[in-house]
Structure formats: structure tokens, C-alpha cells
Amino acid sequence: MEKIAVIGCGLIGQGWTAVFAQAGFNVAMYDASSDAAKRALKAMEPRISDLAEFNLVETDEVPQILGRISVAGNLEEALDGAVYVQENGPEDVGIKKEITGSLDAIAAPSVPIGSSTSGISASRYCEGIAGRHRCLVVHPINPPHLIPAVEIVPTPWTDQNIVSRVNELMLQCRRETIVLNEEIDGFIVNRLQGALLEEAFKLVGSGIVSATDLDKAICDGLGLRWSFMGPMQTIHLNAPDGVDDYVARYGKMYRGFGIGSYETVDWAKIANEKLVAELSQKTPVAEIPEAQIDRDRKLMVLLRHKATQSKRDCP
Amino acid sequence: MEKIAVIGCGLIGQGWTAVFAQAGFNVAMYDASSDAAKRALKAMEPRISDLAEFNLVETDEVPQILGRISVAGNLEEALDGAVYVQENGPEDVGIKKEITGSLDAIAAPSVPIGSSTSGISASRYCEGIAGRHRCLVVHPINPPHLIPAVEIVPTPWTDQNIVSRVNELMLQCRRETIVLNEEIDGFIVNRLQGALLEEAFKLVGSGIVSATDLDKAICDGLGLRWSFMGPMQTIHLNAPDGVDDYVARYGKMYRGFGIGSYETVDWAKIANEKLVAELSQKTPVAEIPEAQIDRDRKLMVLLRHKATQSKRDCP
Numbered sequence: 001m002e003k004i005a006v007i008g009c010g011l012i013g014q015g016w017t018a019v020f021a022q023a024g025f026n027v028a029m030y031d032a033s034s035d036a037a038k039r040a041l042k043a044m045e046p047r048i049s050d051l052a053e054f055n056l057v058e059t060d061e062v063p064q065i066l067g068r069i070s071v072a073g074n075l076e077e078a079l080d081g082a083v084y085v086q087e088n089g090p091e092d093v094g095i096k097k098e099i100t101g102s103l104d105a106i107a108a109p110s111v112p113i114g115s116s117t118s119g120i121s122a123s124r125y126c127e128g129i130a131g132r133h134r135c136l137v138v139h140p141i142n143p144p145h146l147i148p149a150v151e152i153v154p155t156p157w158t159d160q161n162i163v164s165r166v167n168e169l170m171l172q173c174r175r176e177t178i179v180l181n182e183e184i185d186g187f188i189v190n191r192l193q194g195a196l197l198e199e200a201f202k203l204v205g206s207g208i209v210s211a212t213d214l215d216k217a218i219c220d221g222l223g224l225r226w227s228f229m230g231p232m233q234t235i236h237l238n239a240p241d242g243v244d245d246y247v248a249r250y251g252k253m254y255r256g257f258g259i260g261s262y263e264t265v266d267w268a269k270i271a272n273e274k275l276v277a278e279l280s281q282k283t284p285v286a287e288i289p290e291a292q293i294d295r296d297r298k299l300m301v302l303l304r305h306k307a308t309q310s311k312r313d314c315p
Numbered sequence: 316m317e318k319i320a321v322i323g324c325g326l327i328g329q330g331w332t333a334v335f336a337q338a339g340f341n342v343a344m345y346d347a348s349s350d351a352a353k354r355a356l357k358a359m360e361p362r363i364s365d366l367a368e369f370n371l372v373e374t375d376e377v378p379q380i381l382g383r384i385s386v387a388g389n390l391e392e393a394l395d396g397a398v399y400v401q402e403n404g405p406e407d408v409g410i411k412k413e414i415t416g417s418l419d420a421i422a423a424p425s426v427p428i429g430s431s432t433s434g435i436s437a438s439r440y441c442e443g444i445a446g447r448h449r450c451l452v453v454h455p456i457n458p459p460h461l462i463p464a465v466e467i468v469p470t471p472w473t474d475q476n477i478v479s480r481v482n483e484l485m486l487q488c489r490r491e492t493i494v495l496n497e498e499i500d501g502f503i504v505n506r507l508q509g510a511l512l513e514e515a516f517k518l519v520g521s522g523i524v525s526a527t528d529l530d531k532a533i534c535d536g537l538g539l540r541w542s543f544m545g546p547m548q549t550i551h552l553n554a555p556d557g558v559d560d561y562v563a564r565y566g567k568m569y570r571g572f573g574i575g576s577y578e579t580v581d582w583a584k585i586a587n588e589k590l591v592a593e594l595s596q597k598t599p600v601a602e603i604p605e606a607q608i609d610r611d612r613k614l615m616v617l618l619r620h621k622a623t624q625s626k627r628d629c630p
Contacts, residue, residue: 050611050612050615051615054612054615054616054618054619055619056615056618056619056622118568119568119571119572141536141537142553143611143614146539146611146614146615146618147535147536147539147540147614148535148536149531149532149535149536151532176531176535176536177528177531178524178528178529178531178532179524179528180523180524180528181522181523181524182522182523184518184523184572185571185572185573186568186569186571186572186573186574188518188523188524188528188529188532189532189536189537190568190569190572191514191518191572191574192511192514192515192529192532192533192537193537193546194514194569194572194574194575195510195511195513195514195574196507196510196511196546197546197550197569197574197582198510198569198574198575198580199506199507199509199510200507200546200547201575201580201582201585202579202580203499203503203506204547204585204589204590205580205581205584205585205588205589207496207497208495208496208497208499208503209493209494209495209496209503210593211545211547211589211590211593211594212547212593212597213492213493213494213495213503214493214503214507214545214546214547215544215545215546215547215548216464216491216492216493216545217464217466217493217503217504217507217545218507218541218545218546219541219542219543219544219545219548220462220463220464220491221456221462221463221464221491221493221504222456222504222507222508222541223538223541223542223543223545224462224542225462226533226534226537226538226541226542227534227538227539227541227542227617227621228534228538228621228624229530229534230526230529230530230531230532230533230534230538231508231511231512231515231529231530231533232515232519232526232529232530233530233534235512238457253433253434253501253505254501254505254509254512254513256434256500256501257434257499257500257501257505257506257509258500258501259501259506259509259510259512259513260509260513260516264517265513265516265517265520266520267512267516269520270516270519270520273520274519274520274526275519275526278525278526278527279526282527296365296458296461297365297369298624299458299461299462300365300366300369300371300461301369301620301624302542302620303369303371303461303463304369304370304371305616305617305620306542306543307371309543309613309616
């Protein structure tokens with residue numbers, strides 16, 4: 001049974017611990033405050049029991065999963081024999097530099113050191129660290145044990161081999177990995193969320209719509225499809241001839257109401273050069289009608305599922 | 316049993332017909348091409364049967380629902396006795412002007428005339444029409460009978476009374492209404508989608524990430540929460556003290572990676588002046604911890620639901 005070290009035991013560290021222990025890894029939790037680590041260990045019990053209550057793990061697995069989790073008294077003990085290190089320290093470049101330096105000094109060579117940071121590109125804190133080739137961002141969405149997406153963001157110095165191994169390990173933990181080819185601030189998830197929020201603040205701020213009604217545009221509208229199909233696949237299925245056809249039909253409409261500009265981001269060029277090949281590989285144009293039927297069936301199943309939920313969250 | 320006229324029998328007209336007939340209205344379908352209307356009537360049968368197959372209506376309701384749907388031979392017949400008109404003509408200002416003029420000349424006074432247009436503000440085609448006070452956009456998301464969100468967009472001349480009646484009627488049809496206080500091109504749904512797509516095209520176009528991996532950021536990430544909770548409620552629950560606390564903690568981070576600008580849209584000001592009051596009414600700050608637990612339970616139920624779906628759409 002391989003071992004993973006989780007450094008920093010706040011909510012994110014606890015979520016990662018649940019992910020790794022569920023996948024069969026032994027997990028050593030460590031926190032600079034030993035009280036925090038002990039509290040975190042205690043918090044794992046209801047967290048794992050909840051997963052069983054909602055049929056995400058078998059009830060008899062609960063004690064096994066909890067049995068794989070321990071608290072380490074110091075960094076050396078936490079890292080001893082670990083095949084991967086997940087760091088969840090404070091969002092501060094100086095602190096990240098210090099923690100990562102310590103981890104690099106102690107962890108066995110070639111063990112990847114992933115950071116949960118949601119805002120700091122790893123190059124900003126690991127440039128001066130001897131083992132910078134094994135440092136990278138491995139960013140979960142909160143709560144990490146419930147949202148499968150994980151962003152893997154290598155620095156310019158990160159070994160390709162390290163990236164591949166972290167990707168494999170995350171897949172083994174049933175995560176869905178988003179692998180970036182280069183660093184960009186905000187990565188993908190928060191950039192997409194930020195772009196949507198900017199427009200949302202603008203619309204509510206101008207008094208055109210209430211926050212309550214705007215929320216319905218997502219949770220009773222776009223969010224239904226997006227819970228099982230990404231935005232690119234969505235538009236690929238929303239025109240008879242696929243994504244380039246969608247851009248030809250609707251690109252001008254979006255520009256017409258002031259979204260983006262042809263100069264900065266040329267949708268048609270990007271569709272032709274990148275999207276058509278990639279999206280048609282999964283869903284060739286000839287199979288779009290069938291994929292639309294399948295999408296609508298999934299929507300019906302989701303609607304039925306939502307109807308069985310007693311309390312409504314959508315405003 | 317009240318009657319609704321559906322003018323234009325393409326996929327959108329058919330979806331609306333399913334919505335209205337399910338809610339107990341008699342529906343008269345009309346299309347300038349009588350062949351199109353007859354084909355549409357035939358297409359309603361599998362559409363309604365599908366709803367029964369997925370337990371969205373009772374099986375014995377199917378013949379009743381279908382029994383409420385008929386094809387009208389001409390506009391006069393379609394509009395005779397109708398309490399509401401839903402127009403689904405081509406996306407062309409000239410054609411909308413002509414169709415809406417005809418509808419206004421025939422329909423009984425004070426019957427609202429809603430258009431399904433996704434891109435044309437109603438003021439652009441109804442200014443010169445005598446009954447412009449009863450014209451407005453009533454925009455569904457495709458497919459209309461599966462996605463509950465409907466945007467209601469009055470023109471500067473639309474009677475408030477007409478807006479209220481259309482809103483009531485849509486609620487009666489179990490739609491979730493987004494009521495705009497004034498016209499804006501693209502309304503809400505497509506503006507939010509466009510903002511997210513612009514960022515998505517930029518990221519894929521620059522080679523930072525594949526379309527496949529970008530899609531996972533939504534369908535394995537943000538889209539899970541968004542299928543039952545809008546983006547504003549999402550951020551309200553993502554900071555201990557609610558939405559203004561979220562903006563104080565993370566607003567700078569979004570600006571830091573180049574999303575929007577303080578000058579054009581001031582998130583903090585909008586949060587303080589509008590969002591705090593509105594979002595706290597639904598979820599007071601003291602109830603946020605409980606709401607977070609509820610959100611995580613909903614996420615677990617959704618994950619379980621997704622796990623039971625055989626074929627995976629997320630890339």
C-alpha cells in the first residue's frame with residue numbers, strides 16, 4: 001500500500017485526504033499546528049461516513065478508509081516513504097517558498113510536490129528550489145472529495161515525467177484531470193468562472209436583472225447541460241454541422257451584443273484550426289443528431305433527478 | 316380550458332407546444348407552410364412519449380396531452396380565442412415586423428404576443444405596430460420543454476400588466492422566469508454563455524489547454540454546483556461572511572489575472588449596494604454553514620446520480 005503525504009490540514013487538506021484514502025493510499029496528514037492535525041483527523045470520520053450515506057462508498061469500506069489515515073508528528077515522519085506530496089499551505093508566495101523548500105529537502109528524490117494553490121503559479125515560489133523540476137500546481141475545486149476536476153499546471157522547469165506521473169496518480173484516484181501546457185494565472189476553472197462573474201456583476205450592477213433571476217439563467221438553464229457536457233461540446237451539438245457551423249451561425253450575434261472582439265480572439269479561426277479536429281474526433285458531424293438525442297435524454301434524466309430533490313436551491 | 320396559439324412550428328415551436336399542452340392548455344399550432352405544421356403535429360407524439368418514458372409525465376397523461384394539440388388552417392383560426400400567442404418565426408427583423416403586425420391585427424385586444432427570438436430585442440420590430448404595448452420577448456432555452464429557464468424581456472412600451480400576466484402564465488407552465496427590467500441585446504443567458512465562451516476560445520486558441528480538458532473544468536467542475544445553484548448564490552456560500560466577504564477575499568485575485576477591470580465593473584460596490592441585501596434575504600450569513608452542508612449533500616446526490624448514468628459525456 002503506497003503512501004501519500006498531505007501537508008496542511010484545513011478543509012482542502014481534509015478533502016484531499018478523503019480522495020487519496022478512498023483510492024486505497026495510506027495518507028499521512030501533517031500540519032504545523034499539531035492541534036489542527038488532530039482536529040482534522042477527527043473531522044475525517046463524518047466526512048467519510050457522509051460518502052457512505054450517499055452511496056458513494058460502501059458502508060463496510062468506511063472503517064478501512066479511516067484506517068488508512070494517520071497524523072504525522074513532524075515533516076520527516078509525514079514524508080517518509082511517501083510517493084506523492086500534496087501541499088495545502090496558506091496563499092502566500094513567501095510561505096509557499098519556505099514550505100516547498102522544506103518539503104524538497106526532506107522528500108525522496110523524484111517524488112512530485114503538488115500545491116493546491118488556487119492563485120499562485122508554482123514558478124513564483126519554486127524557481128530557487130533545488131528540486132523545482134518536481135514542483136507543480138495540482139489545484140482541486142472545493143470540496144476536493146466531491147468535485148472530480150483537478151487542474152495540473154507545470155512550471156517551465158517541471159519534468160514532463162513528473163506531470164505524467166501526477167496525472168496517472170490523479171486518474172487512479174478517480175479525478176478528472178485538466179492538464180495545462182503552460183502556466184497562466186487563474187488556470188482554467190477560475191478564469192472561466194471569473195469571465196462569467198464579470199458579466200453577471202455588470203448585468204446585476206446595471207439594474208437590468210436581479211441576482212435571483214440571473215442565478216436561474218444558470219441553475220435552471222445553462223447549468224443543466226453543463227453538469228454533464230462542457231461548453232465546447234455543447235456548442236458542437238448546437239449546430240447541424242458542428243462547432244465551425246455554430247460559430248458561423250452565432251459568432252456574429254455574440255459580437256453584436258458586445259461580447260469580445262474579432263481582433264483579440266477570432267472564434268472562426270480557432271474553431272477551424274483547433275476545435276473542429278478535436279471535437280469531431282469524439283463526435284463526428286454525422287453522429288451529431290444521435291448525440292443530440294442522447295443529450296436530451298440525459299437532460300430528462302437530470303430533470304427527473306432534480307424533481308426528486310425535496311428542497312429547491314435554485315431561487 | 317384556455318387556448319394558446321403557437322406560431323411557427325420548428326423545433327422551438329414544438330417545444331413550446333409540449334410545455335403548454337402539459338400545463339393543460341389547448342394549443343393551436345400554425346405555420347405558414349401547412350406541411351410544416353402537419354409534420355410538427357406528427358413529431359409531437361414521440362416527444363411527449365419520451366417525457367413519459369423518463370417519468371416527467373404519467374403514461375396515462377400522454378393521450379390527454381396529445382389531445383390538446385391541433386393544427387390551425389390559418390392565422391385567424393389559430394388566434395381565435397387564444398389567451399396568449401408565442402411566435403417562433405425566423406430570426407429576421409423584417410419578417411418579425413410583418414408577422415407581429417399580422418398577429419396584432421387579428422388577436423383579441425390585450426392578448427400578449429411573445430417572441431422566441433434569441434437575438435432581436437422586440438423594440439426593433441414592434442415600434443410601429445399599434446399593439447406594441449403587448450409585444451415582448453419570451454425567450455426559451457433549447458429544447459424549451461426540457462430547460463425550465465425562460466427570459467421575459469419587455470420593450471420600453473410594454474405594459475407592466477402584460478409582463479405580469481406573461482410571467483404568471485409561464486409560472487403556471489412550470490417555467491422558471493428571468494424578468495429583465497429593460498432590454499439588452501443577448502438578454503442574460505446568452506450574454507453569460509458568450510462571456511464564458513470568449514474566455515474558453517482564448518484559452519484553447521492560445522494552446523494553453525485542449526478543448527477536451529477545458530470542457531472538464533465545467534462538466535466535472537463548476538457545472539456540478541451550477542446545475543442546482545446559480546453563480547451568485549455559489550459565491551455567497553464560498554466565503555464565511557457571504558458575498559461581500561467573497562469579493563473582499565477573491566476580487567483582487569480575479570483582477571490579478573486580468574478578468575475585467577475595477578473601472579468598468581466594481582464588484583465590491585455592486586456587492587455592497589445590491590447583492591448583500593438580496594442574497595442575505597434568502598441565506599442570512601448565520602445560515603451559511605448550514606447551506607454549505609446542504610450544498611455538499613446535493614453534490615453527493617448528484618455525483619451518485621451521475622455514477623448511475625452508463626455513457627459518459629464529459630470528455
